[in-house]
Amino acid sequence: MRRILIVGGGFAGVSAANAIAAGLSPRRRIQVQLVSDSAHFTFTPLLPAVASGSLDPASIQVPLHDALGDQVEFEMDRIETIDLSEKVAHGAFEHPWDYLIVAPGSVPSLPSDAWESSVQSFGSATDAIAIRETLIHLTQTPEHSDAPLRIVVIGGGPTGVALAAELQSFLFDELIQDSRAREAAEVLIVEQEGNLLPSLPTQMRELTERHFKAKNIQLLKGQAHSPFAGGIHVDNTRIEAQLVIWCGGVKPSPLLEQIQLPRADDGRLVVDENMRAQFGIYAVGDAAHSDCPWSAQVAIQQAQVAAHNALSDAYGRSHRTFSYSYTGDILTLGRSNAAVFYQGFAFEGKAAQTLFRVIYAAQIPTSVQKLRVLRDWMGARRGARALI
Ligand SMILES: Cc1cc2nc3c(=O)[nH]c(=O)nc-3n(C[C@H](O)[C@H](O)[C@H](O)COP(=O)(O)OP(=O)(O)OC[C@H]3O[C@@H](n4cnc5c(N)ncnc54)[C@H](O)[C@@H]3O)c2cc1C
Known part of the structure; x- marks a missing residue:
């Protein structure tokens, strides 16, 4: 059976894996495996609220077993090298692939x-x-x-x-x-x-x-x-x-230095309009060089394209190209305010904060974590002490 391997369980990896699972044909079986060095998907846009004690860390960390559809096999492992000629990703275990999507994200880039x-x-x-x-x-x-x-x-x-x-x-x-x-x-x-x-x-x-x-x-x-x-x-x-x-600032995951593929000046993998690096390998999210911001929005959109194209490689169909569709910006301004930019119009205040919460709660992949986030926020509004 053919095998699609995805490295990285963040915004890009999870979106790609679930998009592939949704596009699988029952007649032509393909194994989909996601490998990540963490057992959780972290909803990073809400990390500032964890730092300020208004959200419990468990509310924004979704077990990957729950975030991924049933057809995706999850294995926890830290990939150290990727052997392009043998088509194997090496960590504590070996992960062979026929089609590969690289999505290990980025890390903070402290100056030294x-x-x-x-x-x-x-x-x-x-x-x-x-x-x-x-x-x-x-x-x-x-x-x-x-x-x-x-x-x-x-x-x-x-x-x-x-x-x-x-x-x-x-x-x-x-x-x-x-x-x-x-x-x-x-x-x-x-x-x-x-x-x-x-x-x-x-x-x-x-x-x-x-x-x-x-x-x-x-x-x-x-x-x-x-x-x-x-x-x-x-x-x-x-x-x-x-x-x-x-x-x-951030820099790409150190894993990219261990892959013999061309990298841009910012250290990210060079990809074409199909999100493909060389040798038919796809790279998405913070690991892929582009003019777009390093953001979850971009990672998800790129992942949809790479997922479609990896499946197309397996099924012999035509590829899609990536073009970034900017939907707006949304930013917390503390526990009782937020800023929103949508269709050329920026606003703040209660309406912006409500929108911030509704949009982000909706984007968290599982109902359990969605409810936890809402519970934490409602507790704070009722005057309960934050999570300290
Ligand atoms: C504090 C913070 C706040 C942010 N806020 C926002 C925001 O409000 N809006 C927004 O759009 N973007 C925000 N971002 C940026 C956003 O999180 C990233 O652009 C996005 O996560 C990129 O997705 P990704 O899948 O490429 O990487 P990630 O989501 O980082 O996922 C990478 C995954 O790969 C795993 N991994 C890494 N190396 C390996 C390895 N060697 N082997 C196996 N697994 C590996 C990691 O553990 C991780 O699970 C924020 C980022 C941070 C850090």
């Missing part, structure tokens, strides 16, 4: 190893939990609760903005009640381009900068460098901070 000891990365549920725990420790333990508190988020793109807004809510709506401590606490966001959200429409940027001003989230323009235990430098200024978080 030296940063790892003093700067917190933000790319996974583990990172989000570490941030939440650090903030609780910094505000709730007696030895810290009197000291002025400064949190620095490096990177004013969508992830940094969402995180800074959520952490501001966490600190000021929940963790710090004492008025002197509130005056001495701040969240600061560093952006080298000078403006927040340089890649998003101007209206989103203006609306977000207004929100940040109102909430006293400081924007510092400049280049972050030379971190030290207890802070970071921005241009010529030394900034003391209890927690510095990297949201300054």
